[in-house]
Amino acid sequence: MARGFRQKIRQKNTENSGFGDNASGRFINKDGLPNVHKKGVGILNRFSWYHTMLDLSTFQFLSYLVIAYIIVNILFALIYFLIGVEHLTGIDKSNPMNEFIDVFFFSSQTFTTVGYGRIAPVGFTASLVATFEAFLGLLTFAIATGLFYGRFSRPRAYLKFSDIAVIAPFKEGSALMFRLAPYKNNSLTDADVIVSTAIEVIENSVPKSNFYTLKTQLSKINTLALNWTVVHKIDEESPFFGFSEEDFKNTDIEIIVHVRAFDEVFSNTVVQRSSYVSKEIIYGAKFIPMYYPDKENLSTILDLDRINHYQQADLPVLEEQ
Amino acid sequence: MARGFRQKIRQKNTENSGFGDNASGRFINKDGLPNVHKKGVGILNRFSWYHTMLDLSTFQFLSYLVIAYIIVNILFALIYFLIGVEHLTGIDKSNPMNEFIDVFFFSSQTFTTVGYGRIAPVGFTASLVATFEAFLGLLTFAIATGLFYGRFSRPRAYLKFSDIAVIAPFKEGSALMFRLAPYKNNSLTDADVIVSTAIEVIENSVPKSNFYTLKTQLSKINTLALNWTVVHKIDEESPFFGFSEEDFKNTDIEIIVHVRAFDEVFSNTVVQRSSYVSKEIIYGAKFIPMYYPDKENLSTILDLDRINHYQQADLPVLEEQ
Amino acid sequence: MARGFRQKIRQKNTENSGFGDNASGRFINKDGLPNVHKKGVGILNRFSWYHTMLDLSTFQFLSYLVIAYIIVNILFALIYFLIGVEHLTGIDKSNPMNEFIDVFFFSSQTFTTVGYGRIAPVGFTASLVATFEAFLGLLTFAIATGLFYGRFSRPRAYLKFSDIAVIAPFKEGSALMFRLAPYKNNSLTDADVIVSTAIEVIENSVPKSNFYTLKTQLSKINTLALNWTVVHKIDEESPFFGFSEEDFKNTDIEIIVHVRAFDEVFSNTVVQRSSYVSKEIIYGAKFIPMYYPDKENLSTILDLDRINHYQQADLPVLEEQ
Amino acid sequence: MARGFRQKIRQKNTENSGFGDNASGRFINKDGLPNVHKKGVGILNRFSWYHTMLDLSTFQFLSYLVIAYIIVNILFALIYFLIGVEHLTGIDKSNPMNEFIDVFFFSSQTFTTVGYGRIAPVGFTASLVATFEAFLGLLTFAIATGLFYGRFSRPRAYLKFSDIAVIAPFKEGSALMFRLAPYKNNSLTDADVIVSTAIEVIENSVPKSNFYTLKTQLSKINTLALNWTVVHKIDEESPFFGFSEEDFKNTDIEIIVHVRAFDEVFSNTVVQRSSYVSKEIIYGAKFIPMYYPDKENLSTILDLDRINHYQQADLPVLEEQ
Known part of the structure; x- marks a missing residue:
């Protein structure tokens, strides 16, 4: 794992990544969440059940309900x-099984407040339990209503990132590129991207992660309607300056991407993160365009299935290595 | 379609529009949405049903329900x-039709949890289905509640744009003007506007869209209570400098408007976009004021029906063309 | 009404107030809403019923329901x-009145989905109407749920402004002061204030409203826990420089206040506006402090009833007038 | 209480704290709320019942319901x-007690809209009351739904602060340090911290609170995934410059901390405040790291129970005192 890079990187590493030197493994998982586990405090305090309920898939959520x-x-x-x-009243008393079936359905008719009345409580105790169950049923559906709304109104960016990043030829030199595109019928504007990288270096024969900010050619775009190819030119200011294909392969690198945009339906800022590690970076390749005019030349078509399409592309020979 | 402008425009075109060179047709539709179609990914993944439900008209939404x-x-x-x-129990068994009618209404009484009980399930299977239906009914209304709230609490700017933009006389020269006004009882403050334009130019005999930012005389206003006439002076820095009436007619131009304001009821930033293409720009015209004092001189009246009212206005003869 | 000020004001008037020269009457009402009436478009389009429902008092809202x-x-x-x-079934058919009473209550039992079943529909037509009514009932309560939530989750600043502003002695000179305080158990932080004024001046014997920004001694405070006395020093840069008591009385002045803060419960920016016209400005007065330590000296008490308490205070004689 | 500091502090005190000179006791309570009590206005106007309902514990809230x-x-x-x-109908009339029990349960069956119908109203008056109760029941559950949603969708930072702050050795000198960590499964990014302090000084033999801003080594971090140790270096610009252990003990000091971050699930800015008073500051101590790699070196573990772990650490001898 610890395959640190020994060369000198000119850029000063940033200290405000929020990750420490002796954190280990991938920093940001592919889905954008930090690769950190917590312990202590007590499991009930450590989980926000609302965050948990919102992170469940629809199938899981409905199954739990x-x-x-x-x-x-x-x-x-x-x-x-x-x-x-x-x-x-109205219970089929032919045998205990039928009795249980009838009380089970009486319970469900009470919990959902259907209350047909074919089976109905008589006397204090049964009525009291039924009274409490109906109340509990309504509260449960009040909570479910909130959870449903919380789930589908949760602002999300719905961005698809390319699975791979490429080191492509760019303006007499080379650049690290990856791309992203909105894949749903949402409207994103004022998008910006922050790209940083963690590179494992050997300092005093101890592996250590350094963090660098990667400058991009365009860090902000007005309307995120088509795909966005984020380009980090590998020039003298880049921490990757002078990296050969072998360096990219043999060094523990992680590119951390943070996209922020304004969603016009939620009227809210949405964010999405992702990351690329060494094995997800393809050296000497360029992306194939993923949008084209429609037949009548009246609109533009964005083909989301092409987001990972790339072709080989020779890089200029590095002068300084 | 491709009627590119051949003249030299001094301003450098911007690259962060989010639209590419070979995108085609109108960029932003009149309603503010990008003129882009997506394919790939699979239709279910490509649609956010919540965004779709929020974009339906009230009539469509209720009809679907x-x-x-x-x-x-x-x-x-x-x-x-x-x-x-x-x-x-309680089914009218006189004929299959009446039977079906009764089970249909039993179903609706269960789904809505009315549960009169005149018809009620007996035995395991029917009770089980009814139990499930009542549960489904409540979940459905939980979702409907969320959708209703999502629909009417969706922050919207409620801005009316003039259908047309004008090239009007302005301070010894001319200016591109359009206006907008809040048309509902909402309170907008801290409004700002970003205006850009896409102009089709012929480069190496290939039509290509260039994007330019248009400077406005006033890009921010405190209280958007009356109408706002946005003014872009056509001076040497404007990409339209030296455009004649013919140039405006014969070039593919699109003015893209992006308004952002703070709504005090939603306590949220709201945005609205619109666009003007060549045929929606009137050369040599000026807007007629759309607000005036009331009779008692105690308040101001904003007449929204006048938003498109304009009159002919001679432009100064262009010195340089 | 048109009692314009004839003196020269040094500061350049601002153009981005959002109000025009020939708007008339008070610009901002005491409750913070612009004093503008809209016409045109059609009354249904001109009202956002959601904004309207949120602006109703609790009593009005419940009464409407x-x-x-x-x-x-x-x-x-x-x-x-x-x-x-x-x-x-189950209708008391003794006379039409009793019949109507019973169908009325059957209707309410259906609309609320209580559905006792003592009265229940039989046959196609009545069942169909009941089916529709139960559905309508649930949708209505879905909408009511959203409105209730929209009403009480609406971010509001809950700020109390002093009814009057004073011209008080301040650092060898004088200053315009007013104060505001949070009056509920909400937590406001990062508060800032923007103060501007509209002064009616006579230009070419035509009365015209000019807008000026008023600089304040402190435009931002970290925690809005106690009251905040906003202080605008009347120095050479102030549009009120050289105003005598008579000038304040005889000129149409309106002070427009716009406060913005972050509410920690709503996690949202809240705003509140107010305004002071000539007759609400008291010349030669200063506010009496409205907070003091509690008996045990362990906490601070903010007495909201004192917000308008002031005493007379002599102003220094103006050198330049 | 009034143990003011007599030494000269070089930094100018800030005036925009929002607290006044003669406020007394702790300014910010440990839970982040200002230590201020309000009176006047009338108790009903002084409380936002929504804020109150959101601040209740889950147990209290459910008990109230x-x-x-x-x-x-x-x-x-x-x-x-x-x-x-x-x-x-259907009442057990054997004795008044049983009658009351039956009307009680009829009431609950109406309020929850279960409406079994075993007991059902007959005639105008009872039906009218039942009609109103069912309506009230639904409105109540509409409000409860909103409160539930408001409670669990309320954006919160879920940050755990160390109970104590330490004066630790730092880069040839010393620094005030405290730490904080997210303790739930929420994702915080773009976190920043504002630290200020209130120091009681004796001016003209009157104790008075001065407010100072404390500079931190790192005021912003990208991803708040691990713990964050906030470091204020005690250099010449610090108000604590030259403070001995005795000074920290004998002066009324309050460190006020304000953390702001972006929560990716709520897509909202969340804030949390806390404060440290003199007795919560430990002189000559340093924190023990609270995160470490997991066994497989693939992830990082954050142990929240260690947040208060510290060890003694000798501070360099102060040259200037």
């Missing part, structure tokens, strides 16, 4: 069963 | 019918 | 009555 | 009881 619904009804069915089915 | 409600009830009615009407 | 609930039930009761009470 | 539910049902039960149980 259904499972919770079944468990709650089984619990209340048990309670009604223990209280005694004689306190409920 | 009603149609979904009817379809869901027909589906559940079919299921209850297949299970057998003998598992429901 | 109750009235709408009664009207909807009367309308549906009429429909059920016209369809015929024989299509509903 | 349950208590309100019980009280409402008792009130409506009394009303139905007064109207007369003969206007309700």
